[in-house]
Amino acid sequence: MPPPPSEKPFDHLPLVLTGSGDSRPRKPVVMDPNPITEGNKANRSGHASSLRTSSLAVAERWNESQAERVAAGLPSPEPGIPLLLQIDTAFDLDILRRQFSFEIVSEHDDGFVIVVSKDLDLSLIQQKFDEFEQEVYGSGSIAQIHELVNDETQEERLRRILTDQLLSEWPTLADDAEYVVDVSIACTGDWQIRNRLKRNPRWKPETWARKENDWSNDRLAAYERWDALKDSRLDDVEAMLAPYNVQVLNNWDNSDAKSVQLPDSFTLRIRTSGKGLRDFVLNYAYVWEVTEPDEIETPQQAARNLADLSAGLTFNAPSTNAPVVCIIDSGIQESHLYLEPAIRDFESKCFLEGATPTDVTDCVKPSGHGTRVAGVVLYGENVPKFGIVDLDCWIQNARVLDAHCKMPLTMLPAAVIRDVVSHFNRGKNPTRIFNHSINSAVASRTLHMSSWAAEIDQLCHDRDILVLQSVGNIRQSNPIPNPGVAEQLAAGKSYPDYLSEPASRIANPAQSLQALTVGSVAYDTVNAGGWQSLAKQGGEPSAFSRSGHGIWDTIKPEVVEYGGDYMIDGSTPPSVTYPAACASAYPILIGSTLHGEPAVTQDDVGTSYSTPKVARIAARLAAVMPTNSCLLYRALIIQSAxxxxxxxxxxxxxxxxxxxxxxxxxxxxxxxxxxxxxxxTFTTSSDQVLGTKQCHVFQIPIPAELRTPGGEYDIRIDVTLSYSATPRRTRRSPRGYLAVWLDWIASQCGESAGSFLNRALATEDDPVGDRNGELPWTLHPMTQHGLSGVRRNRGTVQKDWAIVKSNALPEDLSIAVRGHQGWSHDPDETASYAIAVTFEIVGQEIPIYEPLRTAVLDLQFVVEVEVEAEV
Known part of the structure; x- marks a missing residue:
């Protein structure tokens, strides 16, 4: 049956699901034994004695400290001794919970983990040491605990809890000095959801129903205990801080509107004395992170004189059902000539503490910041000077920055963005696209996900939203340890090499796995008025644009857009700025006129302005595909890059x-x-759902007319997987951060559909297997293939591309998406995903859309008939 004509020319085509199944248990991976673990097994008595001595010393010291606090009239916290363990890196952390009843507080580099024992005498682990020494069956895991750190001053524990800055200040904390910090409290508990039973064929139906019901009740009880534990720990923390008149400035948990449903921790922003901070960190076992508040970084502003705005503009407001983009920023000049027709002013809200909800005006001098960002979403690179202008999307105004483009210390960014999204993402037509051109002033940390970034991840997963996030800017000049471009150049680090320095890493919360993170590139090289752009050609990274990789070596930024460049002069060392003489190197922006500045400017640069250009693409996708998910929008934007x-x-x-x-x-x-x-381009029509050890296979038939032996045309194939899952902050890897993690693999040339499905269900690629028929992917899931040291499957966006000669194309290209266990043991936990696959003939020698469309619709018809026959 011939396919029906397309409703619109060149629509995206359907990806056809042709196979699925549960993965088989993987073959045991034979790893070289850890020499320390093997040495401990060979010297059981010595190893047990060392661990026993350290544990007794730690317990005695901790219990003495708690007794001294009680004698001083201070409240007793929840019982628990924090232990710093160094373990074999191949050790299953869950064994610490199952065998020793430890609560795992946080995981760190080099095999270190902080756990808490509620057994204040550590009698259970002492028993395990004795059993290990006596070679009792099942005690061998003690060999994998390489060290129980006897840390008299808790310096090693503090090193893993405090930021570098706080650690350096710790010895000199003044008792009466005031500090504002974010403290994160673990609340994972020492229990887990037990594995779901497999049905025994000899069980009666009523027996199976009873066992299933018991398991469901146990699962529900586990979640209720976690909720109760969070509430209890919050009360416990507030009671412990009470003697020091600590002010809780903001909280980020599940007790009120500023809550987050993360399953393992909550965060408080507190103002306290040095004495109160020291007592809390040293004596509360469940604190796992203490950080300084992020200093918000936005581009500096500079007024320029440009020509007056031309007359004769007529603006048509967006249609009623046009997409909506929320600008989370410094407010907007809502009465602006270029913006007013698109502003949904009845929904605008100010989230600044101490301000009224209606105080939504952009007060940043001289030309605003949120106003400029909103203008980029509406107009991109083409700001009209005359004629009739049809606006494509609505703008919502969420003011979170003050007149100095800062977020007050009393506001916790994670709670702020949750408030904003909760306000706008509700009702019959919830807002789904949010532009967030706000960052910390310094490079993001790389061990654990920040509360700010984790909240973005949670919101994206729970609410199907897309957050467009800037990577942050490197300042023109700034002292070490956060050097600006001028300091990097003066130190002999040339452009663009200094972008690979740790200080140039993306800024919080750009490391968020779910946010679509955007960097900046230069328009072109510019030389004018004695100034020279650092970029030597168009598309090179802007001198200020922070770089990846992201946390856990994820690919960040995902995309870049044009945001301008810094200029240098001929002095030694050179001065760094963006002078008026080089305006052609800067983006055209809508500027606030509240302070006498022009309505259209070309006087600023930054990732704040590259990011809304991508939000503009997202809005267009929402217009043409209004019922599709934000996961697909993210996939298609990245697919197009x-x-x-x-x-x-x-x-x-x-x-x-x-x-x-x-x-x-x-x-x-x-x-x-x-x-x-x-x-x-082929896409999934709706979000797919995949659990642990599950697999979906999609097939794209490639018609013979595109594979003729005489044709040798370059065909570019792009594949992008976009997925989301529930995050967990206290782990130090993407596989421990997400409840379920996904990856994709592609079929090889000559590989049958059945063989590919069997390979996909085997869970893991064989890193040394046969690769003769593999397409020449640029990145590859294995670090030893593709670009060296890079793995495409580290993040929640996984893109790869290959260029293949048309006469070497396979008859079919199959893509398998596979689910793997992350932190969750709940068998009902799933990840949602969308995937896109694009074929493009680089030289445009022959048309390919219609042959591919015909082939895939024929396949879709066959599969639907087969499914109906099975039913």
């Missing part, structure tokens, strides 16, 4: 830095939203 031609031609060892600075490249609205006769 490509590196500049000069980057594609670089040798592979240089492309590693391109990936760190440009991510997957510059997105394109046309590629994201539509096809041509030379390009066909």
């Amino acid at each position: 490509q590196w500049p031609a000069w980057a594609e031609s670089l040798p592979m060892h240089e492309q590693i830095n391109i990936l760190r600075r440009l991510g997957y490249g510059i997105p394109n609205m046309s590629r994201a939203t539509e096809n041509t006769q030379y390009r066909a």
Whole structure:
């Protein structure tokens, strides 16, 4: 049956699900034994004695400290002794809970983990030491505990709880000095959901029903205990801090509107004395992170004189059902000529503490910040000077920054963004696209996900929203340890090499796995008035744009857009700025006129302005695909991104830095939203759901007319997986951070559908297996293939691409998406995902859209008939 004509020319095409199944248990991985573990087994008596001595010393010291606090009239916290363990890196952390009843507080580098024992005498673990020494069956795991750190001053524990800055100040904390810090409290408990039973075929139906019901009740009880534990720990913390007149400035838990449903911790922002902070950190076992509040960084402003705005503009408001983009920023000049027709002023809200909810005006001098960001969403690169202007989307105004473009210390960013999203993402038509051009002033930390970034991840997963997040800016000049560009150049670090320095890493919360993180590139090289742009060609990274990788070596930023560049002069060392003489190197922006500045300016640069250009693409996707999910919007934006031609031609060892600075490249609205006769994009029509050890296989048939032996055309194939799952902050890897994690693999040339399904269900690729038929993927899931040291499957966006000669294409390309266990043991926990696959003929020699469309719709018809027959 011939496929029906397309409703619209060059629609995205369906990905056809042709197979699914549960993965088989993987073969045991034979690893080289850890020499320390083997040494402990060979010297059981010595190892047990060492652990026993350390544990007794730690317990005695902790109990003495708690007794002294009681004698001083201070409240007793929840019982528990914190222990710092160094373990074999292959050790299953869950054994610590099952065998020793430890609560796992946080995981750290080099095999260190902080746990808490409620057994104040540590009698259970002492018994385990005795059993290990006596070679009792089942006690061998003690050998994998390499050290129980006897930390008299708790310095080693503090080193893993405090930031570097707080650690350096710790010895000199003044008792009466005031400190504002964010403290994170673990609340994982020492229990877990037990595995769901497999049905015994000899059980009667009523027996199976009773066992299933018992398991469901136990599962529900476990979640209720976690909720109760959070409430109890919050009360406990407040009671412990009470003697020091501590002020809780903001909280981020599940007790009120500023809550988050993270399953393992909550965060408080407190103002306290040095004495109160010291007592709390040293004597509360469940605190796992103490950080300084983030200093918000936004681009500096500078007024420029440009031509007056031309007359004769007529604006048409967006249609009633047009997409909505919420600008989380410094407010907006809502009466602005260019903005007013698109502002939903009846929904605007100020979230600043001490301000009225209606105080939503952008007061940042001289030309605003949120006002500029909103203008970029509406107009992109094309700000009109005359004629009739049809606006494509609505703008919502969420003011969270003050007149100095700062967030007050009393506001916890994680709670703020939750408040904003909760306010706008509700009702019959909830807002789903949020532009967040706000960052910390310094590089993000790399061990644990911040509360700010984790909240974004949770909101995206729970509410199906898309947060467009800037990577942050490197200042023109700033002292060490957060050096600006001028200091980097003066130290002999040239552009763009200094972008790979740790101080240039993306800024919080850009490491969020779910946010679509955006960097900036330069328009072109500019030389004017004695000033020279640092970029030497268009598409090179902007001198201020922070770089990846992200946390846990995830690919961040995912995309980049044009945000301008810094200029340098000929002095030694050079001055760094963005002078008026080089305006052609800066984006055209809508500026606030409240302080006498022009309505259209070209006088500022920053990732704040590259980010809303991507929000503009998201809004267009929402317009043409209004019922699809934000996971698909994110996939299609990233799918549309490509590196500049000069980057594609670089040798592979240089492309590693391109990936760190440009991510997957510059997105394109046309590629994201539509096809041509030379390009066909296949997508899932709705979000798919996948649990642990499950697999879906999609198939794209490639018609023979595209594979003719005489044709040798370059075909670019792009694949992008976008997924979300429930996060957990206290773990130090993406697999421990997410409840379920996903990856994808592709079929090889000549591999049958059945063989590919069997390989996909085997859970893991064989890193040394046969790769003869594999497509030449750029990144690859294995670090030893593709770009060296890079794995495409580290984050919740996984893109790869390959260029194949048309006569070497397989008859079918199959893609398998696989689910793997993360932190959750709940068998009902799932991840949601969308996936996109694009075929594009690079030289446009022959049309490919219609042949591919016909082939896939034929396959879809066959699969639907088979499904109906089975039913």
